[in-house]
Amino acid sequence: MNAAFSGTGTLTNGTPAWFSGEGSLADDTVYLSAPAAGAGALTVVTGEPYPEPGEFPDFERVLVDLLTPITYTCQVLPPSDDLLQAALPLLLVRRDGGGLDFNAVTDTANMRVVALSHKRSDSWRLARQVREAVLACPGTGNAGVLVDWCEEITGQLEIGDLDPLNRSVEVAFRMMARRQFP
Template structure:
């Protein structure tokens, strides 16, 4: 019987560990009551070739003002793009790049502002 491969690290857990608390509190689901600043991370796609997992991760930065949201987005970008050659959340990160640049999105709570960026990362499974 073939040996089972270790599971890929959970992309959302990796991103939570990378960004929270280094940048700001981070979550995978927006809480009912938002306290800013807040970062929400969600895996939205990607692929793997059996050796490397390449998740696409949406990072939404929520701030009390437009300025705060954009500054938080830039902090996240700097941390994510500096992550290659590190081990985070059980993933050996080989590459990180911007997939979709930052864009301000309408927010139902007009007292808050959100900026969303999509990143693609590449990492390998942890060794058994």
């Protein structure tokens, strides 16, 4: 049975989070509708153990857990401009490619992080913090996931746009990890 629901919880790294959605609580999938004031927020929450033993990590989820202490971090932008403006500043994380090596030991993910805020200078500051956090994460076991290697593909880059209100700054990384075992 599908129903609307909401509640509070914590990310796997211990950061408080608020969630809301519509669906079945039996499948433990919750979609974000808006962040709570003063708390981190999630785009997708699953009740399954993470990382799933014997599987490659979901690099988007790894970055949500890693970057949420910096600011609200999501995999999907809020569905309306009002909710987007209310959520600022935010970080949008996306996997843009990559794949397994020839013997299926290591998954390499090309990850893109976009910093959005009310002021351009704040977007640049957030992008610098993202760079520091991501490049420091290999070997640390963030949220139960061991990332083997990270490197920057593209440094901080403001995407050219005719709209002067576009305040997004993007940075891209290549992240590598093996199957995760407890």
